[in-house]
Amino acid sequence: MNLRYLASRLAQGLLVLWIAFSLSFFLLYWLPGDPVITMLGAGGELQSFDPAEVARLRAEFHLDQPLIVQYLFALGNLVRLDFGTSIQAGTPVTEAIAAALPSTLALAALALGLALIIGTVIAVTATLTRRPWLRDTLAALPGLGVALPTFWVGLMLLQVFSFRIPLFPAVGTGTPAAIVLPAVTLAIPLSAIIAQVLFRSLQNAWIQPFVTTYTASGYTRLRLLLRQALPVALLPTLTMGGVLFGQALAGSVVVENVFSRQGLGRLAQTAVTGQDIPLVQGIVLFAAAVFVLVNLITDLTYPLLDPRLRAARRKLESTSGNTLAEASDRADGSAGASPAGSTAVTAAAGSTATATGIEGARA
Amino acid sequence: MTTIASPAAGSITSPRRRSRFALAALAAGSLLLAGCSGSAAADGDNVTPQNGGTLKVAYDVDPTCLDGQQAGQNVTLNITRQITDSLTDQDPKSGEIKPWLAKSWDVSDDAKTFTFHLRDGVKFQDDTNFTSASVKENFEAIEDLGAKASLGQTYLDGLKSIATPDKQTVTFTFDKANAQFLQATSTMNLGFYASKTLKQTAEQRCTGDDLVGTGPFALDKVEHNKAISLTRNDDYDWPSSLAAHEGPAHLDGIEFSIVPEASVRNGSLLSGQVDVDTSVQSQDEKTLEAQGLDIVSRANPGVVYNLVPKATGTIASDKAVRKALIKGIDREQLKTVVSEHQAPATSVLAKSTPQYEDLSDLLAYDPDGAKKLLDDAGWKEGADGIRAKDGKKLKTTLTYWQDAPFLELVQQQLREIGFDLQLEKKTIAEVTALQAEGKEDFTFGNLTRSDADILRNYFGADEQNANARKPGEVDKVLARTTETLDEDERKADFTEAAKLILDEGYSIPVVELTGIVGTGKNVHDFTFEASSRYQLYDTWLGGEH
Numbered sequence: 001m002n003l004r005y006l007a008s009r010l011a012q013g014l015l016v017l018w019i020a021f022s023l024s025f026f027l028l029y030w031l032p033g034d035p036v037i038t039m040l041g042a043g044g045e046l047q048s049f050d051p052a053e054v055a056r057l058r059a060e061f062h063l064d065q066p067l068i069v070q071y072l073f074a075l076g077n078l079v080r081l082d083f084g085t086s087i088q089a090g091t092p093v094t095e096a097i098a099a100a101l102p103s104t105l106a107l108a109a110l111a112l113g114l115a116l117i118i119g120t121v122i123a124v125t126a127t128l129t130r131r132p133w134l135r136d137t138l139a140a141l142p143g144l145g146v147a148l149p150t151f152w153v154g155l156m157l158l159q160v161f162s163f164r165i166p167l168f169p170a171v172g173t174g175t176p177a178a179i180v181l182p183a184v185t186l187a188i189p190l191s192a193i194i195a196q197v198l199f200r201s202l203q204n205a206w207i208q209p210f211v212t213t214y215t216a217s218g219y220t221r222l223r224l225l226l227r228q229a230l231p232v233a234l235l236p237t238l239t240m241g242g243v244l245f246g247q248a249l250a251g252s253v254v255v256e257n258v259f260s261r262q263g264l265g266r267l268a269q270t271a272v273t274g275q276d277i278p279l280v281q282g283i284v285l286f287a288a289a290v291f292v293l294v295n296l297i298t299d300l301t302y303p304l305l306d307p308r309l310r311a312a313r314r315k316l317e318s319t320s321g322n323t324l325a326e327a328s329d330r331a332d333g334s335a336g337a338s339p340a341g342s343t344a345v346t347a348a349a350g351s352t353a354t355a356t357g358i359e360g361a362r363a
Numbered sequence: 364m365t366t367i368a369s370p371a372a373g374s375i376t377s378p379r380r381r382s383r384f385a386l387a388a389l390a391a392g393s394l395l396l397a398g399c400s401g402s403a404a405a406d407g408d409n410v411t412p413q414n415g416g417t418l419k420v421a422y423d424v425d426p427t428c429l430d431g432q433q434a435g436q437n438v439t440l441n442i443t444r445q446i447t448d449s450l451t452d453q454d455p456k457s458g459e460i461k462p463w464l465a466k467s468w469d470v471s472d473d474a475k476t477f478t479f480h481l482r483d484g485v486k487f488q489d490d491t492n493f494t495s496a497s498v499k500e501n502f503e504a505i506e507d508l509g510a511k512a513s514l515g516q517t518y519l520d521g522l523k524s525i526a527t528p529d530k531q532t533v534t535f536t537f538d539k540a541n542a543q544f545l546q547a548t549s550t551m552n553l554g555f556y557a558s559k560t561l562k563q564t565a566e567q568r569c570t571g572d573d574l575v576g577t578g579p580f581a582l583d584k585v586e587h588n589k590a591i592s593l594t595r596n597d598d599y600d601w602p603s604s605l606a607a608h609e610g611p612a613h614l615d616g617i618e619f620s621i622v623p624e625a626s627v628r629n630g631s632l633l634s635g636q637v638d639v640d641t642s643v644q645s646q647d648e649k650t651l652e653a654q655g656l657d658i659v660s661r662a663n664p665g666v667v668y669n670l671v672p673k674a675t676g677t678i679a680s681d682k683a684v685r686k687a688l689i690k691g692i693d694r695e696q697l698k699t700v701v702s703e704h705q706a707p708a709t710s711v712l713a714k715s716t717p718q719y720e721d722l723s724d725l726l727a728y729d730p731d732g733a734k735k736l737l738d739d740a741g742w743k744e745g746a747d748g749i750r751a752k753d754g755k756k757l758k759t760t761l762t763y764w765q766d767a768p769f770l771e772l773v774q775q776q777l778r779e780i781g782f783d784l785q786l787e788k789k790t791i792a793e794v795t796a797l798q799a800e801g802k803e804d805f806t807f808g809n810l811t812r813s814d815a816d817i818l819r820n821y822f823g824a825d826e827q828n829a830n831a832r833k834p835g836e837v838d839k840v841l842a843r844t845t846e847t848l849d850e851d852e853r854k855a856d857f858t859e860a861a862k863l864i865l866d867e868g869y870s871i872p873v874v875e876l877t878g879i880v881g882t883g884k885n886v887h888d889f890t891f892e893a894s895s896r897y898q899l900y901d902t903w904l905g906g907e908h
Binding site: 035053091103159169171258263 | 569627636796
C-alpha cells in the first residue's frame with residue numbers, strides 16, 4: 001500500500017468527521033430550546049430569569065451570534081482541538097468523555113467477545129447438525145435475538161439473577177460482577193448479527209467444491225468445518241466489525257440506563273435531554289472518529305488477513321491448495337464483502353471492519 | 364391522616380406505631396403538617412440509635428451541578444443539606460425558625476436589619492474557622508453568581524450591606540423591608556462553603572471538586588451518572604437545635620447512586636441492594652408495604668402543582684375561563700390516580716407550608732357553575748362539545764415535562780365543561796424554552812419553599828409575575844407581607860393574597876407535589892427538613908434489611 005492511498009483515506013476520514021460535526025451542529029441548533037434557559041432552569045420548577053443575566057450568559061457561550069458565526073466559531077475551536085465545556089456540569093467535554101469512556105469500553109469489549117463466542121457456537125452447531133429441527137431452531141435464534149428489546153431483556157435478567165437469585169448486583173459499576181448482566185444483555189443482539197452472517201457464509205462455504213475434495217480425502221465434518229470452512233466464512237463476518245461497534249455503542253445507551261452504569265451512552269442521553277450542545281458534539285465527534293479509525297484499520301490490515309495471501313505464503317504443493325484459494329475467492333465474493341468492495345463503501349456506509357477492528361474498540 | 368412524631372427527632376411514624384405517635388403528636392397540639400405519613404422509626408426494643416454503616420440511597424436523576432448555592436434541583440439540595448449548615452433551621456412541624464450556626468438573632472422593627480450572633484468553634488471540613496467573615500464572603504459570592512443562583516438572588520433581594528463588627532456577629536442591612544430573609548437563612552441555598560470553594564469559578568464548583576462545607580458529612584467522590592459518596596465529618600459538633608443528638612452523625616457515610624429505571628430501584632430496594640428509593644412509583648407502593656418496607660413522604664411546601672394562566676394569553680385573559688377551570692376540576696376524583704400519600708390541592712399553597720390555610724371551599728367541584736360562567740361569557744358549545752366564541756375555540760395546549768399522569772384525568776374533566784385541554788409532554792429543555800418565550804396561555808408546575816413568600820415571589824407583579832398581569836389589589840397585600848415579622852399577621856396576609864389569587868383565577872391548583880420515599884427495615888429516623896429535603900444527621904442503620 002502506498003502513501004498516496006493512505007493520505008486519501010485520511011482525507012476521507014476527516015471529511016466524515018466534518019460532516020458529522022456539521023450535521024450535529026445544525027440539528028442541535030434546529031431543536032427547540034435554549035441551552036442557557038435550560039441551564040438556569042435546571043431545578044425544573046417554574047422560574048423567571050433576569051433578562052440581562054440571560055443575555056450575559058448567552059454571550060458567554062457565543063449563543064447571541066448569528067448561526068453562521070457560531071458555526072465557524074465552533075469549527076475553529078474544533079480545529080484547535082478545543083471541545084469546550086459542558087454547559088450543565090461545568091467540566092471540560094474531553095474530561096467528561098474520558099471519565100465515561102473506560103466503563104463503556106469494558107462493557108462493549110466484553111459484550112463483543114461474548115457475542116463472538118455465542119454467535120460462532122450457534123452458527124457452527126447449526127451447520128454441523130444433522131437434525132433438521134435443531135438446525136431450524138438455531139437458525140431462528142438470530143431473528144429472535146434481534147427482535148427482543150434490549151430494555152426488556154435487561155430488566156428480565158435483573159429480575160431473575162439479581163432480585164430473585166442474588167448472584168449479581170443490580171446497581172453500579174463498583175465490582176467486576178456488576179458488568180456480567182449488562183454485557184450479556186448487550187451481547188444478545190450483537191451475537192444475533194454474528195450468528196446470522198456467519199451461518200449464511202458457512203452455508204455458502206459448505207457447498208463449495210473444496211469441501212467435497214476434503215471430505216473425499218477423509219476429513220471429518222467437524223475438522224473440515226473448523227480448519228477449513230470457518231476461517232473462510234469468518235472473514236465476511238469480521239468485516240461487520242464497524243457495524244457491530246456502532247450497535248454496541250447504540251446499545252450502551254439503553255443498557256447503561258437499565259443497569260445504572262456510568263458510560264458514554266448515559267452521558268449522551270443526559271446531554272441530549274439537557275441540550276448540552278458542546279457535550280453532545282464532543283460525543284458525536286468521538287464516536288465518528290472511532291468509527292473512521294476502525295474502518296481505516298480494517299482496510300489497511302485486510303490484505304494481511306486475506307486467506308488467499310496466507311494460502312500463497314504457505315506455498316501449498318498439492319492441487320487441493322489451488323482449489324482452496326479459488327474456492328475462498330468465490331465464497332468471499334458471494335458474501336458481498338471483498339476487500340475492494342469494502343474500500344469503496346467504507347467512508348459512507350462504514351460497513352467494514354475486521355478482527356483488528358474489534359480489537360480497536362477494545363483499546 | 365397521621366402526623367410527624369417527636370418534634371425534636373422529626374422522625375416519622377411507622378404504621379405499626381402510628382396510634383401511639385399520633386396520640387403524642389395530638390398532645391403536642393401539632394397538627395400543622397397533617398397529611399404527612401411515613402415510616403421507619405424503631406422496632407420494639409431496638410430504640411437506641413446505632414453508629415456505623417453506609418446508607419445506600421438510589422436517586423432517579425443525576426445532579427448535574429453539585430453546588431447548592433447555584434442549583435435548584437432537589438437531587439442536589441438533598442446532598443447540599445448533608446454537607447453544609449445554615450445560620451438557622453426551620454422546624455418542619457411548626458414552621459418556627461430555630462438556632463443553628465447562629466445561636467441568636469435580632470431583627471429591627473422595620474424588617475430591614477438582621478443581626479446574627481454566631482456559634483463558637485465551628486469549623487469547615489478543611490479545618491478553617493467559620494466566622495462572620497465566612498458569612499459575608501458566602502453571601503457576596505451568591506450575589507456574584509447572579510442568575511446562576513436564582514433562588515439566592517430572590518432571598519437577598521435589596522441587600523445593601525453586610526457588616527462584621529466582630530468574628531461572631533454579622534449584620535445584614537436591606538434597603539427595603541424583607542421579612543422573608545429570616546426563613547431564607549435556614550435554606551441550603553444559603554448554606555456555607557469554605558474560602559477555597561468560593562475562590563473557584565461557578566463551573567468548577569458545579570463539578571463538586573473542593574466543595575467544602577461545615578456539615579456532618581463531607582463530599583468524598585463524584586462520579587456522574589454513577590454515584591456520589593459522602594463520608595462522616597468526625598469533628599462535627601454543631602448540629603441544629605432541632606437535631607435529636609449531638610456530636611458526629613450516626614452514619615459512616617452516604618452513597619447516592621443514580622438508578623434511572625424505576626423498576627430497578629424498586630427491585631434493588633426489595634432485594635436489599637439499596638436502603639432508600641427516593642422516587643417510588645405509585646404502582647409499587649403496595650408491593651413495598653406488603654413486604655413490610657416503609658413509605659416515607661412529605662408534601663413539598665410552597666406552591667402546589669397548578670396551571671398558571673397568562674393574562675396576555677388569547678383565552679387565559681378571560682377571567683370567566685380561568686374561574687371555570689377552577690370549578691371544572693374534580694379534585695376528589697384525582698385521588699384515584701395519584702399515590703395514596705399524595706393529596707389534591709386545597710389552596711395555592713401546600714399543607715406543609717407554614718402559613719397554609721385550607722381554602723378548599725374556593726376549589727369546590729362545580730361543573731354546572733363552570734358551564735354557566737362560560738355560557739354567560741359567550742363561550743357557546745359547538746357540535747363537538749367544545750365551546751367557542753367569535754369563531755375561537757376554547758382550546759389550549761399545555762406543555763409540561765413532569766411525571767404528572769393525573770393531568771390526563773384533568774383533561775377528561777375539563778372536556779365535560781367544553782374545554783379542550785391538549786397535553787404535550789416534552790423534555791425540560793423544550794418546556795423551559797417555551798416558558799421563557801411566554802407565548803403560551805397556560806404553564807404548569809410547582810415551586811418549593813417552606814415560606815409563603817413564594818406567593819409574592821412568583822405571582823407578584825413586581826417580581827416574577829407569572830401571570831404577566833398588571834399590578835392590582837393582590838400586590839398591595841403581598842407588599843404588606845414583607846414588612847411584618849409577626850407570624851399571625853403574615854399568615855393572615857398570605858391567606859388574603861391566596862384568596863385574591865384564586866378569586867381572579869390566577870392559579871388553578873391541581874394536586875400537591877409529594878416526594879415518595881421507600882426505606883428498608885434497617886433504616887431508622889430518615890427525616891425531612893422544612894422544605895421536604897432530607898436531613899440525614901440523625902438517621903441510623905440497624906437490624907435486618
